[in-house]
Ligand SMILES: Nc1ncnc2c1ncn2[C@@H]1O[C@H](COP(=O)(O)OP(=O)(O)OP(=O)(O)O)[C@@H](O)[C@H]1O
């Protein structure tokens with residue numbers, strides 16, 4: 001079954017069709033790769049799926065339910081969480097606060113009560129320990145290194161109560177040791193039955209992690225299927241290697 | 244003793260004002276100049292209801308808080324779409340409008356002359372005639388306000404607001420209805436400010452528009468900034484210092500006019516020095 005589907009999705013940014021008539025689906029419990037040259041519309045697709053921007057045309061379905069033009073917080077309630085290409089943390093808040101924001105209740109009324117704080121803090125500390133960020137728990141997130149910040153953002157999105165995780169280039173700029181760590185995290189996420197969408201330029205990582213890969217070029221879908229076969233198609237090679 | 248109690252009452256009133264404004268400025272990250280409008284709403288509610296309709300003090304206070312909170316909800320729907328300088332200027336527009344309402348709605352607010360003959364606060368028919376008893380009441384209300392705000396800001400609510408001041412879009416993708424959180428924060432802030440207004444009205448038994456103009460908004464904002472953003476103890480400190488400092492100038496034996504000018508200069512100089520040496524305020528968590 002598809003966890004997430006788009007049909008004829010189109011988004012124009014000024015004159016450019018950043019996403020052009022895109023129809024694709026993310027199989028539930030799989031890691032789906034999205035690749036394509038710079039400016040091919042990968043991040044715009046993520047923005048559409050998470051409600052950061054509204055589509056001009058087309059449909060999005062989550063677990064079979066049509067997603068009308070709704071706010072990002074409503075989309076989150078469908079079980080979708082995401083990271084951003086430029087890491088977006090709450091830099092002036094502590095590392096643990098960043099995790100707690102993913103964990104705590106979304107309901108306004110429940111947010112007024114401190115009843116759950118103790119348990120949440122225990123869980124957040126546990127999550128940070130597992131990610132190797134425990135020593136930074138009470139430091140501002142802005143004081144972490146780039147790689148640590150990236151790791152924290154991934155840790156935060158995985159801590160969210162979501163079963164569809166959208167990642168925009170999570171491996172970019174990471175130290176090889178951390179790449180291994182994040183790969184393992186994503187495999188575990190899949191093993192837990194969650195669905196992952198992975199925007200990534202590194203084809204080696206795509207081959208290693210993805211069950212399905214879609215190739216975008218100038219907003220259009222040019223190929224899709226299992227990575228081994230898809231990545232060796234001539235049109236994909238042409239788009240990637242510049243003819 | 245009466246004099247000390249007077250300073251204490253004013254300190255308590257401004258503590259309530261700066262605590263409540265910190266919710267908007269410190270926690271939501273929105274520099275607001277509209278606070279005097281909510282403060283004035285409470286003061287006029289108590290003035291009108293107790294002087295003209297013989298309503299009890301507490302009933303008038305609750306009514307004023309409800310009106311101010313409801314007004315803030317409506318204003319919030321407009322203001323909260325804005326950020327930064329845009330928010331600041333729009334909030335300035337709002338306080339100017341309210342100032343004009345207080346000044347010109349002669350039949351209701353008494354216009355520029357204001358409303359006199361407001362009965363002092365009373366608890367179950369016991370009229371609080373002495374400054375000391377009014378101080379105890381104001382102090383008690385201030386403690387309750389502090390406890391309420393300390394609780395909700397240390398609950399997930401406060402964290403969600405603080406996150407929103409950095410990146411609302413991310414807060415929304417994490418599943419929080421940011422508009423709702425910001426709007427309620429403004430409503431609570433406005434409602435609490437109105438309570439301070441009620442205390443003032445019943446204490447001085449007289450209200451006039453000049454007490455709730457843009458200068459008043461600036462003073463409260465300065466208290467919050469000096470005390471520290473997103474720190475409630477900072478707000479208590481900022482308000483207490485800015486209320487007691489000018490009072491202590493009197494003991495230097497300066498003529499009233501000179502003391503008043505000196506006070507303005509001290510406010511201004513404190514603000515400038517603060518921006519250079521401690522932009523996060525005395526106890527604040529965020530730099531301006
Ligand atoms: N805010 C914007 N203003 C103007 N054009 C934009 C904006 N965002 C995206 N675009 C355009 O939309 C198209 C798709 O951009 P998008 O960021 O989705 O590409 P991408 O595939 O994520 O690229 P990259 O690999 O560099 O991250 C590009 O042509 C880009 O110029």
Ligand SMILES: [Mg+2]
Pocket residue numbers: 042043044085168
């Ligand atoms: Mg991108």
